[in-house]
Each structure stands twice: as structure tokens, then as C-alpha cells.
Amino acid sequence: MATIRVNMAQLAVVKSPDNIETRALGSCVGIVLYENYAKLGGLAHAMLPDGNNMKESLRNNPAKFVNSSIDMLLTQIIKLGADKRFIKAKIAGGANMFPNIIRDNSLSIGKRNVDAAKKKLKELEIPLIAEETGGSIGRTIILDTSTGKLKIRSIVHGVKEI
């Protein structure tokens, strides 16, 4: 059993008993897709909602953006053997680490990442069954592919599961 680590602007899919994690999400958002019967999980660590208004050359990594990372995660997890009907999603992160500089929450990149993820999941008809987002705390997340539980570690709240 291994734990696959996903870094910033990366994504990966794994099969139980392997687990998958990403560390220290701040404003970035961690998107997890899980299929309970095949025991397959995928995780993306996305930085920005989408690549609109950005130079072509900066848009070549789909894992960097919420929209394209969810598309890619879905394609890869289905390729690995997941049944689309049973795929469920969880998201974490999207914090605002410096709330006194960026006061207006609607402008914070974390909030925009979370909103983009929710919108995209809805479009793809993937149910979002749990989330742990916002605030001003960093989060490490670990997906247990045998149960689908998402473990969330933070300095303020310790470890909790969603």
C-alpha cells in the first residue's frame, strides 16, 4: 500500500489499497472523485478557476485549473474502471490566508476556486457529498480509497474526516 502524493497543479488517480494525498492547500482547492464499488479515487490540486484571459502558453497544464482538472480527473478515473453513475465528489481548501489584505471574500481566489469546482461538478452531474472549504487555514488532505473517507489535517483543528 502506497500513498501517492499530488503536488500543486498536479492530479492523479489510484486504486485501493493505494491512497492519495496533497499537502498544505491554502487558496488552492483539492478536488476528490471517488467510486465506491471499484474502490477508485482521484485527486487534483488546482490553483485557479480556469485559464480564461491567460496566455496560451500558460494554459498547457490542465491540472492547474479547476475546470480542466475535473474533466481530466473524470476521464482518467473512468479509464481506470470507475462507473460514472457511482462517482461522488468531495472538495477541500479554498481558504483566504491573508483576510486582512483581501477583505472582500467574493474577490478571494480561494472562494472563486471553490465556486468554480461546485459549478463544474454540477455541470457534470457529479454529486458533491462533502466539503471543508474557506476560512483562513491551511489543509492537508488524504483520501482513504478503501472507504472513500477524506482525512483533513490542519494546524488549528487537528485531524477530521469528511
Added chain:
Amino acid sequence: MENELNQDQKDALREIVSIGAGNAATALSQMLNKKINIEVPKVNFSTIEKAVELFGDAEALVIAIYLQLLGDATGVILFPFFKKDACKLVGLLLGRVKQTNVLSDMEQSALKETMTIISGAYLSAMAKLLKMKFLVSSPALAEDMAGAIIDNILIETSKEADHVILVETEFTVVDEKILANFFFIPDMLSLGKILNAMGVGTNAEGKSSN
């Protein structure tokens, strides 16, 4: 910017930052009445994705002071402290030994203001040489995982570039063994301006990574 900086550009950047850091160290030394050592600045060029690794353990608890650089160049100034160093420094600033490792509002404020002064000293020396005008925002403080604090800065950078330049200068308060790191993270466009002002800007200014 497509390519890594060439040797001349790295040397120029190290040179200008050393001068800023020297001025900052003098300011800090006078405030604390202690001897300050500074290391030769390191110029780190990294992809956005790998930049977190430059800060060491992503989950390490840090107290970070964050200032936005404004004016003729834009970017970020960041002081990520390990908790024990932040507490010792606050103790020195306020002239008392800290009994707990929780920073009160006043102690946080002392740390923020000191780092603003240090940044001012650093930037004014650089600005004078570059004949540019630099300003800093009011300071913000966050206490959390290093990776989570840094991702915000990297997200901003990633809108304009796929690489980031982090110029790191290490300070030590010699007698107290307090370690502080000063990170200067100019936007890619501003980096081009700075290199141009130093006469080494040939392949920096305005060129995008197409």
C-alpha cells in the same frame, strides 16, 4: 520569461539584493542593538509547481509576515519565521523574555511593524540604485502551514508566468541564534524592469514564454 536567468542577470540581482539586505541588517541591528549577520542572497528560479519545495516542509508551522510591493515594480515580500525564532525576536523587540509561544496582538503588531521597517530599509537602498520608486502595503500576518501561505503568492504569479524568482536572504541575530529569511519575489514583468535598470535586461523585459 522563458529561460532561466543568465549568469550576469543572477549576479546583478544578487548584487542589488545584497545592498538592500545590508541596509536592512543595519536597521535591524540598530533597533535590537545586536549584531546581525547576513548571508549572500540566493537567487532561486523555479517552476510554479516546484516553488513550494524551496520553503522546505510544506506542512511546517510558520509565522509569516507578508507585504505587497507596489510602485515601479510589483511583487511580494515575505518573512516566514519558525515559531521559536518569531517568539525570540518579539522578546527582544519588546525587551522581555516570552513565557508562552502564543503571540499576543501587541506582539504580532510589533513583529509586523518591524518587518515593515526592515522592508523599507531594504527597498530604499535598492530603489536609490535602480532609480525606481518602491512602496509597500500594510503588513499582514498569518500563522499556518508554509505551503498554504505560499500558494496564494504562487497563484498570483501563475497568472502571468509559469516560473517564479525567489530571492532569499538569510539573517541571523548572532548572540540569540535567531534565524530569519527575507524573500523578495518580484513579478516577472517587474523583474524585467529591474534587470533593465541594471543594464542586464536583454532577454528579460517583456518577452513572454511563447
